[in-house]
Amino acid sequence: MLDVHKDDDLVPIDCPICLKMMRDAGDVSQYHSTQCCVECWIGFLEPLRLLKRDAGYLPNSTELNAYRDKIDNMNNLEKQKC
Numbered sequence: 532m533l534d535v536h537k538d539d540d541l542v543p544i545d546c547p548i549c550l551k552m553m554r555d556a557g558d559v560s561q562y563h564s565t566q567c568c569v570e571c572w573i574g575f576l577e578p579l580r581l582l583k584r585d586a587g588y589l590p591n592s593t594e595l596n597a598y599r600d601k602i603d604n605m606n607n608l609e610k611q612k613c
Contacts, residue, residue, distance in 0.1 A: 542562045542563070548575060548576065548598070571598075575590075
């Protein structure tokens with residue numbers, strides 16, 4: 532039997548929005564519907580699409596970089612508390 536996978540079945544190791552590793556089956560499932568992890572969908576992409584009133588809106592590089600910086604800053608704060 533031939534085992535053939537379509538390219539759209541494949542999930543990247545890292546989320547293309549936050550560049551963090553996909554964590555679990557929830558992220559894989561979310562990626563198939565929105566092309567990002569659950570955290571990015573809930574905290575960034577869905578609110579941005581609602582704000583723009585465009586269900587297919589994709590963030591530009593400035594918006595992506597600002598979001599990634601925000602995540603890095605939050606991670607740094609958490610590390611400082613420990």
